[in-house]
Amino acid sequence: MATRTDAPTRREQILKEAARLFAERGFHGVGVDEIGAAVGISGPGLYRHFAGKDAMLAELLVGISESLLTGAKRRLSEAEAAGVAPEAVLDSLIEGHIDFALDDRPLITLHDRELDRLRDADRKLVRQLQRQYVELWVGAVRRLYPGLTEPAARSAVHSVFGLLNSTPHLTRPGSLPDRAGTAELLHRMARGAFAAAAES
Amino acid sequence: MATRTDAPTRREQILKEAARLFAERGFHGVGVDEIGAAVGISGPGLYRHFAGKDAMLAELLVGISESLLTGAKRRLSEAEAAGVAPEAVLDSLIEGHIDFALDDRPLITLHDRELDRLRDADRKLVRQLQRQYVELWVGAVRRLYPGLTEPAARSAVHSVFGLLNSTPHLTRPGSLPDRAGTAELLHRMARGAFAAAAES
DNA sequence: CCTTCAGGTTAACGACCGCTAACCTCCCTG
DNA sequence: CAGGGAGGTTAGCGGTCGTTAACCTGAAGG
Numbered sequence: 043m044a045t046r047t048d049a050p051t052r053r054e055q056i057l058k059e060a061a062r063l064f065a066e067r068g069f070h071g072v073g074v075d076e077i078g079a080a081v082g083i084s085g086p087g088l089y090r091h092f093a094g095k096d097a098m099l100a101e102l103l104v105g106i107s108e109s110l111l112t113g114a115k116r117r118l119s120e121a122e123a124a125g126v127a128p129e130a131v132l133d134s135l136i137e138g139h140i141d142f143a144l145d146d147r148p149l150i151t152l153h154d155r156e157l158d159r160l161r162d163a164d165r166k167l168v169r170q171l172q173r174q175y176v177e178l179w180v181g182a183v184r185r186l187y188p189g190l191t192e193p194a195a196r197s198a199v200h201s202v203f204g205l206l207n208s209t210p211h212l213t214r215p216g217s218l219p220d221r222a223g224t225a226e227l228l229h230r231m232a233r234g235a236f237a238a239a240a241e242s
Numbered sequence: 243m244a245t246r247t248d249a250p251t252r253r254e255q256i257l258k259e260a261a262r263l264f265a266e267r268g269f270h271g272v273g274v275d276e277i278g279a280a281v282g283i284s285g286p287g288l289y290r291h292f293a294g295k296d297a298m299l300a301e302l303l304v305g306i307s308e309s310l311l312t313g314a315k316r317r318l319s320e321a322e323a324a325g326v327a328p329e330a331v332l333d334s335l336i337e338g339h340i341d342f343a344l345d346d347r348p349l350i351t352l353h354d355r356e357l358d359r360l361r362d363a364d365r366k367l368v369r370q371l372q373r374q375y376v377e378l379w380v381g382a383v384r385r386l387y388p389g390l391t392e393p394a395a396r397s398a399v400h401s402v403f404g405l406l407n408s409t410p411h412l413t414r415p416g417s418l419p420d421r422a423g424t425a426e427l428l429h430r431m432a433r434g435a436f437a438a439a440a441e442s
Numbered sequence: 443c444c445t446t447c448a449g450g451t452t453a454a455c456g457a458c459c460g461c462t463a464a465c466c467t468c469c470c471t472g
Numbered sequence: 473c474a475g476g477g478a479g480g481t482t483a484g485c486g487g488t489c490g491t492t493a494a495c496c497t498g499a500a501g502g
Contacts, residue, residue, distance in 0.1 A: 052479085066358065067358060067359075068268050068269065068270055068271075068356075068359075069268070069270075069271075070268055070269075070270035070271045071268075071269075071270045071359070073458080073459060073460080074459080074460065074461085075459085075460095083479085083480065083481090084480090084481080084482090085460095085461095085481095085482090086460090086461070086462080086463095086480090086481085086482085087479070087480055087481075089460095089461070089462085090478075090479050090480070091479090094460075094461075095459095095460070095461090154411065155355060156268075158266065158267060159267075159268075159271070194427060197412055197424065197427055198427065198431060200408050200411050200412055201405045201406075201408045201412070201427075201428060201431055202405070202431075203408065203411075204404040204405045204406075204407060204408025204411070205401045205402065205404045205405040205408075205435060206401075206404075207404060208400050208401045208403065208404025208405075211354065211400045211403070211404070212397055212400055212401070224397065227394060227397055227398065227401075227439060228401060230438045230439060230441065231398065231401055231402075231435040231436075231438050231439050232435075233438060234434040234435050234436075234437055234438020234439070234441075235405065235431040235432075235434050235435040235438070236431075236434075237434055237438075238430040238431050238433060238434020238435070238437075239427060239430060239431050239434070241430065241434075252449085273488080273489060273490085274489075274490065274491085275489085283449085283450065283451090284450090284451080284452090285451095285452095285490095285491095286450095286451085286452085286490090286491070286492080286493095287449070287450055287451075289490095289491075289492085290448075290449050290450070291449090294490075294491075295489095295490065295491095443502105444501105444502095445500100445501090445502090446499105446500090446501090447498105447499095447500095448497105448498100448499095448500105449496105449497090449498100450495105450496080450497080450498100451494100451495075451496065451497095452493105452494090452495085452496100453492105453493085453494085453495105454491105454492090454493085454494105455490105455491090455492080455493095456489105456490095456491095456492105457488100457489085457490090457491105458487105458488085458489080458490105459486100459487090459488080459489100460485105460486095460487090460488105461484105461485090461486095462483105462484090462485080462486105463482105463483085463484085463485095464481100464482090464483085464484105465480105465481075465482085465483105466479105466480080466481070466482100467478105467479090467480080467481095468477105468478090468479090468480095469476100469477095469478090470475100470476090470477090470478100471474105471475090471476090471477105472473105472474095472475095
């Protein structure tokens with residue numbers, strides 16, 4: 043156990059830079075030499091840490107999907123234990139997703155953009171994790187708005203994801219105004235969108 | 243002038259298929275041979291119609307940006323002429339954007355995904371058109387909700403674009419339930435999101 | 443009927459890219 | 473102090489991709 047977050051390992055450095063580059067120029071638009079250069083080694087040195095370029099993307103996408111899902115599960119079980127109201131449960135999910143979207147912008151971008159570049163097995167896994175995550179949201183939404191049909195709730199959830207994942211477009215590089223304000227605005231809009239979806 | 247929409251020209255066929263392929267697999271992930279094959283000719287035959295692969299993407303992105311902007315301008319001037327209420331103006335913008343997002347899914351996907359693959363001049367042009375489009379929305383939103391600051395309104399507009407542009411994720415290929423229902427749901431959610439953004 | 447040209451074809455070139463091979467250091471450990 | 477593995481390096485191979493060159497063809501027009 044570390045006193046701090048432990049100096050980032052080489053693998054983590056590589057993953058972080060690869061995520062940034064993939065998000066900026068697309069998976070096929072980035073060469074392994076560029077990824078290497080971004081961490082100070084060059085080209086084939088990456089193969090000491092990853093089996094290939096595909097493996098980096100796979101690890102990024104599986105990682106983000108798992109992280110989103112386990113975070114949501116934790117929040118739901120905590121909420122259930124505390125016996126809070128349905129509104130607070132949904133609020134907690136929204137808050138978690140916003141934190142993620144604001145803190146890991148490149149990953150959020152990759153998440154719904156480069157999924158098809160994965161090998162079949164990895165793509166299936168990621169899709170399954172994503173589906174579970176969506177279903178957690180659908181359940182929380184329908185507990186708060188029982189009038190919503192399941193397909194409508196699912197559509198609404200996907201649309202709110204689109205809203206929350208728009209953060210990469212929000213900030214021209216350099217001018218992120220204040221994180222807290224942006225988070226609160228997004229939160230209000232997400233709740234408003236769900237409420238509007240539920241009105242007849 | 244034609245009795246119907248005139249049989250699509252070769253150029254239009256090519257653009258349509260290229261848009262679909264680019265949206266599916268990314269600009270760098272599609273080869274010119276595949277685009278050619280999709281319209282029944284093969285590979286280099288495309289160069290009778292376009293200067294290169296880049297030119298196809300440029301024409302697609304400029305076309306969509308112009309189309310969105312002119313559509314919005316037309317709707318705004320019509321609304322002004324009719325002297326309708328601010329709510330109806332925003333509704334008209336929302337409706338236009340939804341129509342576009344539902345009818346030209348691949349283009350909506352490309353629009354915010356492959357912009358950086360353009361030559362400098364084209365990218366500047368597209369960005370300028372997009373900015374104008376956003377500003378039309380910001381104006382309409384602030385006329386309806388004068389309490390919103392301009393940065394807040396702009397963020398809200400970008401977020402609602404994210405919501406509306408989520409349509410490609412909504413329909414697993416083949417099962418689009420009913421267009422009208424989806425459009426109405428999206429419309430309600432967009433309005434709800436704006437209203438929530440405006441509440442303190 | 444001959445010409446021309448739009449719209450194709452195939453062959454091939456040059457560049458680039460992912461990846462492997464072969465080799466070179468340190469540093470840690472017995 | 474040997475030695476061995478972790479983590480680099482450069483050279484280069486094989487394949488792919490965008491693009492060009494050279495050639496073909498069928499239909500329209502004078």
